[in-house]
Amino acid sequence: MNRSASKFTMVGLMVSGILFAGTACASNQSGADSAAGPAGDVAPSSSPGPEVDPLTSVTTIVVRPEALELMDESGSLVASLTYEDPLAAMLGALSVVVGEEPATASYEGGLERPAGQTYSWAGLTLTDYLPPEGKFLGESDYSLDFTAGQVGDGVAITTESGSTVGDDMDAVADELGLSVNRDFASAGHLFFLIEVGPELTTPAGDNIEYPNAWAVHVSSTSGSGVINNIGAPVNLSHWVS
Incomplete structure (x- = not known):
């Protein structure tokens, strides 16, 4: 080479x-x-948007003996509000779910009910009980009454079994194998406990017909025989008829 x-x-x-x-x-x-583009050009960074409160995604409130279960459209649990939560926390959460602040009013107590303060939205009232010292020991700190099948912007109200305001009282009881209390039927008042929680360790009341437990109470007071109130929590062992 x-x-x-x-x-x-x-x-x-x-x-x-x-x-x-x-x-x-x-x-x-x-x-x-x-x-990269012309010298000095910098791509704008996307700024994070405002945080969205998860409670705004709630589409259903399930009334249970010990808590309200707040569900979204997919059926997933968003939050559980126990009846032992501070009043301010419960009111704040419900105001977000309903979409507005409640109207407030005070009322005087009597022999069968302690004095208290009510916080009301259309179809929903929270009653904060203010009993005298040593009286009304079987009452919860506050209770809720739902008188419509929906609150706010279409948020559905239901029990664990799927019953709601407007359902036929007897049909619901029959389906669940429960008995309707007709002691006050002559006055147009029917009721039964649609769901009962676990037995409490605190002293029971004198009414042995009912368990010493928190429960969800459904009633019909219109004479029509349909459910027009879903209330919780109640402990009817302390109820004297």
Whole structure:
């Protein structure tokens, strides 16, 4: 082989390689500069939007013996509001779910009911009980009464079994194998406990007909025989008829 020719050939290849590499680098740099845009341009960063309260996704309130279960459209639990939660926390959560603040009013107590304060939305009333010291020991700190099948902007109200305001009282009781209390039927008042929670460790009341437990109470007071009130929590072992 001719060593001189080989030498020049090798030099030529090296020069060609250097020129090709330089051209490629220039091309890549040009592409990068083009992608980056004119000097000084910076792509705007997206700022985070305002946080959305999960409670605004609630579409159903399920009334249970020990808590309200707030569900979204998919049937997932958004939050559980126990009746032992502070009053302010319960009111705040319900105001978000319903979409407005409640109207408030005070009332005087009597022999069968302690004095208290009511917080009302259309179809829903929360009663905060203010009993005298040592009286009405079987009452919860507050209770809720639902008198419509929906509250706020279409938030459905239901019991664990799926019953709601407007359902036929006897049909619901028959389906669940329960008995309707007709002691006050002559006055147009029918009721039964649609769901009962676990037995309490606190002293029971004198009414042995009912368990010493928090429960969900449904009633019909219109004479029509349909449920027009769903209330919780109640402990009817302390109820004296």
